[in-house]
Amino acid sequence: MPGRRLRIQHRTGYRYASPVVSSFNEVRMTPLDDDGQVLIAHELRVEPRAAVLVYTDYWGARVESFDTHEPHDVLEVIATSTVDTAGGYHRAAGATWEDLASEKVLDRWCEYLVTSSYVDDAREDEHRAGLVDQLRACPTPADAVDLCNEMVRDRISYASGSTTVSTTAGEAWDAGSGVCQDFAHAMLSLLRSAGIPARYVSGYLHTEEEALGETVRGESHAWVEVWNGGWEGLDPTNDRTVGAAHVLVARGRDYADVPPLKGIYAGGASQGLGVDVEITQLRR
Amino acid sequence: MPDVDSVLPAYQEMDGDLADVDAVEALKTVLAGLGEEGLSERGRLIDAYFNRQGITFSLAGKERPLPLDLVPRLLSAAEWRVIEQGVAQRIKALEMFLADVYGSRRVLDDGIVPRRLVASSSHFHREAWGIEPPNGVRIHVAGIDLIRDEEGVFAVLEDNLRCPSGVSYVLENRRALAHVLPELFSDQRVQPVAEYPERLLDALLAAAPAGVADPQVAVLTPGVHNSAHFEHAFLARRMGVELVEGRDLYCRDDQVWMRTVRGPKPVHVLYRRIDDDYLDPVHFRPDSVLGVPGLLNAARAGRVTIANAVGNGVADDKAIYPYVPALIEYYLGERAILPNIDTYDLQDPEQREFVLDRLDRMVLKPVDGSGGYGLVVGDKATDAQLATLAKQVQADPRSWIAQRIVRISTCPTLVDDGELAPRHVDLRPFAVNDGDHIFVLPGGLTRVALPEGSLVVNSSQGGGSKDTWVVAEQDHSVQYTPPERPTPRLTRVLAAVPARVHSPTTHDERMRQQENQQQQSETPQTDSQDGAPC
């Protein structure tokens, strides 16, 4: 599948109940320049203005860090990026259950096989433990991944605002509804419990297929990658493979490793400004 | 599996093959001359000395002096050489391991250390990945805990690569002992320890960010209520640098500043004695009020050096410890000079079973514990305790390591009735890495388990300390050779020195006498015959 050239503008921030005199923040909004995806341009604007330190973190994401010490009521962050998407993953070789149980795989992908902040052990919950057994009974891990995708989609229905940014896999499963983050976490929980290495991906999704030159509302999105002899992407929220419409930003064990904006500040209560993503397709 | 079932007697130091016989004899002669009473008197003087100086540590909210035994522990030059080289070798390898883990991760790809052990270490801080220290040093200061096994061989008990403490006791113990027992030193050639703060400062300056002309060093302490605050203050004072708390510092645009009465002043090297978790609320505990927001990224930007580096704990994790000899081979191509104590990986089912079968002959240590907390010595535990322990190990094997019970060596120690009796000891040598050279302070902190038979030396568990002497070899002592031509005596000075000035005499003898008489005459006269006629 060929990729697309997209320009993405991601705008977010906080509003504070009382002026904030000091705040330290980290932004993970730069599309990866890796695995076939090409980053053409990227610019971060911060209001109030601040000097930005850029570094690559443990997980490979590009982080922009800044601090501001001017009293302010609103912190606004606007990241604008131009990227050529990869157009999907190479088909992995395909792994057997024996491959996944090998010492080599267990050690190499150990971080994606255990629980993490948002991803619990599905076997500890009676209902999901049964599902894990079903996954393990599949002939190949690839079959298990497909089945897992169905399980998650059967259980969780998409409902914007039904969960929060801190909802865990177990909570989303119990609630039966959620957003892309919850689909991803719920799936990671089942896959890891079944012994399939799986990781969280944050990025953007270009929803309009035929909108060349037109600016449309996009989404800050999340999906998963599973290890099947190589890494493959899967978007459980939209029940599709990851392709030309997906822009990869960061990977990690779960949301905690890849938050688009996180920080600390000294001052009163804060309120998120919401997230506004605009995507323009520049060329096919 | 090594033999853990036979119980060997502890090695008696200062009687062993490697001991410096002359030095030990000289020491014993002096101690014998003092007698029981003399010794207890000096013991009281030591306590008074420490209390007066406020050299205390806090235990359960109370400040108390660390009990110092009057009998120093003597290490011969031959014994010390092994320790010095072994500690330096170990630190060199651990430095390379940390650089690897927080960089290319080659050691994990090569399978020398299981990746899962690193990934699951609670002190492995991914936030520190990619931070490159200016001179490549992450372990600026290390304290390597050593014990001597039944054969008298020094072996490593654990590594302390985060904020090892206790070096101030090494310096103060020496001072205190020289203060109250000067005669002990008279026939000895003891290697000095007082240069430590200078060495530390040099190493910290060497670690400063490149291009800073006059680097400013500061010691970061959690505050006066920390149990090691005395040491933090001691080191800052002896290095002549500021002792700062988190609230004295702030970061702005990746530069660290301290608040002074003349306005902000930059800080380039921070010798911090705060745990990683509290260091920077941006990346670690957001509720920390001890740390400095933005510190980690200031280090990442190369504007400040954090010493010791963030994330060192992955290398002194008790679960990584068994792999250190392999790391020494991998990085240095050498065999470890100081062996490890046989340690069992409880995540390995076979080893776990072996250990669980003989828990009463094992020491079990929680991986995240320190200061001896949570440690279980098998032959001292009740059956109920061992049963609970077995359950805990089975539930969470990653959180424990097991070692055979080592009868650690003993040293003659002054006990309550003024007698000398053998007590178990360990040793924490301190090392400072300036990037070119690893300096190991001669001696180190000897901790002694004061209760008879006890193997637990931690101060929080009733341990004391000993001054540790590395006895210099004869040919190391400085010979004074008189210069060939006698130095001419300076005579000019004599002529130039002015007379000493004194205050004028306030009272001459006559005045004094008269004042005396006046005084007498004011007192009631009882014997009129002696009185002058009016």
Added chain:
Amino acid sequence: MLSRIAESYFWIGRYLERAEATSRLLAEHHQLMVEERTVPEELAAAVLLDALSLPPQSATDAGDLVTAVVGNSSDPATISGAITMARENARGVRESLSADVFEALNAAHLAGIRGPIVATSPAYALYRVVERLAVVVGQIDWTVPRDEGHLFLSLGRSLERLDMMARVLAVRHDQLWPEGGPVATLRSAASLNAFLRTQHPLTGDEVRRFLLLDPDHPRSMRVSSSNAEEAVRGLAARGASDGGDLLREVGLLRSQLEYAVDPHPEEVDGLIELVQQSSARASDVVAAAFFRPVGTIVWSN
């Protein structure tokens, strides 16, 4: 010098002065209560407690008063509390303070004011405290470098000395005990001999004027204000300046006292009040200009 350290120095100065002056005042006040039983003990006790801003106690006699003013380590308005706070501040700056000063202060703190001697002879016990504090001050004089720390300490001492002198004078021993009162006031201020040398009549008004305006006695308000001004100028010369507010405050006070010529008793009262207000303002300005600008910051995410 770190702002936090400077702040500690300032408060060490204040608390040392407070503990010393309070001890002297209590010893003399207690002496009068015992010697001259003309004033009801309850009233005499209440007056002193009020002057020291300590809470009024119910049913107080001379013994209770001693207990209340000696106080405990948790109330810095009492003698024990002031010594404890001086030590606490010294603990935080131990590495920059000389070891000798800390040891002396530690000893003063450990010695405390305790034992039966407090009840049998409070004056003896209190002058033991003064002696201990004298050792501390002596070590400061001998061993502390004359850097900003010392200047902040001197400034603290001067401002506290002004405040304490105002409190001593607020007791009005001369009105409570017309006979022995003026002497007790002078003894509380360790200035009996200095006063007698002036040959002024030993009256309450003369004593008050002396303690306000004497140009030579180290405890007179005039000398203390001049010491405060000197410390502020010393700081400015070393680059630690707040921009002028502080110098204006202490300089104005000093000149008002320096140029007050033979004031009437009412004018003396007015000046004493002015001193107390001005020293409090100066203390606030110092804190705002040099010390920690904010308390502990609480971070949210």
